[in-house]
Amino acid sequence: MRWRRGRGVLVAAVLAVVAAGCTVEQAEPKGPMPAPEQGLERFYQQTPQWGECDGFGDPDDRFPPNAQCTKITVPIDYAKPDGPTAQIALSRIPASGAKIGSLLMNPGGPGVSGLSMAGIANRTPLSERFDRVGFDPRGVGASTPSISCLTPQETDAERAERPEENSPEGIAAAEAENKEYADKCVERSGDALLAHVGTREVVRDMDVIRAVLGDPKLSYLGYSYGTKLGSLYAEQFPGRVRALVLDGAVDSSKDPVQESLHQAAGFQTAFDAYAQHCAKEPECPLGADPAQAVARFRELVNPLWDKPAATTDPRGLGYSDAMTGVTQTLYSDDLWQVLTLGLDELRDGRGDTLLQLADMYDGRRDDGTYNNTQDAFNAIRCVDDPRVTDPGVAGRQDTEYRKAAPFLDDGRGTGKAPLELCASWPVPNSGNPHRISVAGLPKVVVVSTTDDPATPYQAGVDLAAQLDAALITFQGNRHTAALVAGDECLDSAVIAYLVDLTVPEPGLTC
Known part of the structure; x- marks a missing residue:
């Protein structure tokens, strides 16, 4: 979560290093796609047109040669699917090996652009097995209309x-x-946009993104405020979750x-x-x-x-x-x-x-x-x-x-x-x-750092208890750690979970 002087009270954006790699599309067999809610079919069934990333992201951003970008359409108000729409900016780096699916990622904020997240975990099994996908939530960054x-x-x-x-x-x-x-x-x-830029709507957008990417179930890595997105997605769509890693937890009960x-x-x-x-x-x-x-x-x-x-x-x-x-x-x-x-x-x-x-x-x-x-x-x-x-x-x-x-x-x-x-x-x-109570959720993973300044350790403990999640404790003075702190113990556990759904051992501390 961001610290904000003056107007706000509560950034931590994870800085992803992006690098190039080769592309090999070999999708594993997938299950049936969940049926979209009536009236939302045109959003769930759209086909993304991937292209170069010029014009996406901040002018100072540098995308690797194999990065691809696009925009997809979502309703501004899901209760009025025939009304005004928003464009959500996506980035991806395609899997370089036998693909499991897409790994959607968010760096936190709220309000931080996520397009550079596509370059995280380069040259790891994640880059081989997943299309790594970043997105700018509605109203943020390259998504339009903009706040x-x-x-x-x-x-x-x-x-x-x-x-x-x-x-x-x-x-x-x-x-x-x-x-x-x-x-x-x-x-x-x-005011129409301002009324519909909250987490409630972004979670709905994430489900459209999941479907547009062709994934029956969501694999997701969220940092900081991104853990709120992930946990509320799990609450609303528990049957559409494949794997969630939530690092730097926001406890939605506070x-x-x-x-x-x-x-x-x-x-x-x-x-x-x-x-x-x-x-x-x-x-x-x-x-x-x-x-x-x-x-x-x-x-x-x-x-x-x-x-x-x-x-x-x-x-x-x-x-x-x-x-x-x-x-x-x-x-x-x-x-x-x-x-x-x-x-x-x-x-x-x-x-x-x-x-x-x-x-x-x-x-x-x-x-x-x-x-x-x-x-x-x-x-x-x-x-x-x-x-x-x-x-x-x-x-x-x-x-x-x-x-x-x-x-x-x-x-x-x-x-x-x-x-x-x-x-x-x-x-x-x-x-x-509110406390999150979810039935039918597969095992998910929460990472919490002992001396995290922005999302204190206990918030991760509490969120893991609410989700019945596996908790990984990371010992350090930093905000978020998985795949960005360079810790082999933590990274190997997270990668094994995302790739093979291997649940970390109870009490794992890195």
């Missing part, structure tokens, strides 16, 4: 703003800004307030682990005593509230961007050295590295434009979750959030806080927290 709320100039201006104080005047101003943002989303995206507090605690744990690591290094910017790391960190970032740090980019580094850049590095211990560099620069009055990290997180391109990840994140989250409309609840949440993550506490808490963006959202939510 759009702010112009690039408006996004730059918003990022540069100093956060509002939690005074009565500041709270009123923040809530007015949220209402203005929501109004712009309606103006530029349309409400938004619980989820945000658990995530805050997870990021504090990651910060503390970084502080312990940094303290062993000479000239650690947080000092040699981990117990003083939060105080030292606040000494570095608090001045940015009033005066941005200098950067080679004329924008400078403001407080909000600094916090986004720091949080970006806590998603994986692979980025801790980058965090040290950024804090070293900040100690010297410069902010280039943290600004670049914030740009990466917010999807800002070199030409100053943005992808739509942040707008899509807000739109999907606000239609997925129940709204917090009680100022008392908002105030208590803010207080508890500061306690759970002291490194994120700017020291300006008052016990009161603005209602967040979703309280102003123009369309009703279509999802609610």
Whole structure:
């Protein structure tokens, strides 16, 4: 799940490395295709026209020569299949050996493009036995119509703003800004689209994708928010599941307030682990005593509230961007050295590295434009979750959030806080927290990392219990691990399950 300053509370996008391979189409025998719901036949029976990937994905994306892309059509509102439609962008790299079927993948978010996922697990049995397929969920990336709320100039201006104080005047101003943002989303995206971009609809789209790819049953690998897609697909279509791997679990039984507090605690744990690591290094910017790391960190970032740090980019580094850049590095211990560099620069009055990290997180391109990840994140989250409309609840949440993550506490808490963006959202939510109970689901696999900051370990334990899934515990400081952390124990278990349906041994820890 994405961490979002300001408007949101909760990225982790898995970065897939794509490489070329040869194509050999040798499909294994398949069972009968499930019959589509009446009125949806034209969507389920469409034939994808695969072609080159030029024009798909972000302009900075690079697809390998054997990657193929297409778009398929789905109804915007499944209750009105004869109404307006959306185009879902797909990418694939065909299997290089005897094909089992397609492996559909999602990197999380919500709001993150999934087209680059087709290149994951290259030169493994997965690349031999599956067409690896990525997709941009409705409203996201290359899928159309696209969720759009702010112009690039408006996004730059918003990022540069100093956060509002939690005074009565500041709270009123923040809530007015949220209402203005929501109004712009309606103006530029349309309320019909905004009402139908939630997980409820994406799960239906995934079933259309499954059928269009020619698979009687779904094989799926989902990370972070992608685990929510996978678990709710299992809930709605248990008989159409072949295999699910859900890594970095979102527990759909938790409400938004619980989820945000658990995530805050997870990021504090990651910060503390970084502080312990940094303290062993000479000239650690947080000092040699981990117990003083939060105080030292606040000494570095608090001045940015009033005066941005200098950067080679004329924008400078403001407080909000600094916090986004720091949080970006806590998603994986692979980025801790980058965090040290950024804090070293900040100690010297410069902010280039943290600004670049914030740009990466917010999807800002070199030409100053943005992808739509942040707008899509807000739109999907606000239609997925129940709204917090009680100022008392908002105030208590803010207080508890500061306690759970002291490194994120700017020291300006008052016990009161603005209602967040979703309280102003123009369309009703279509999802609610609930425990998942599924009959007839084959054995699926949940991977949970012990020190995952964004989706804490216990969420994976709880989701595995709800799905009666095999749980693989990965020991590490990172968000998601299967096929991206380079761990042989974990990867071999996941691959054996996806290829041969070999269920991992109980209690497997890697």
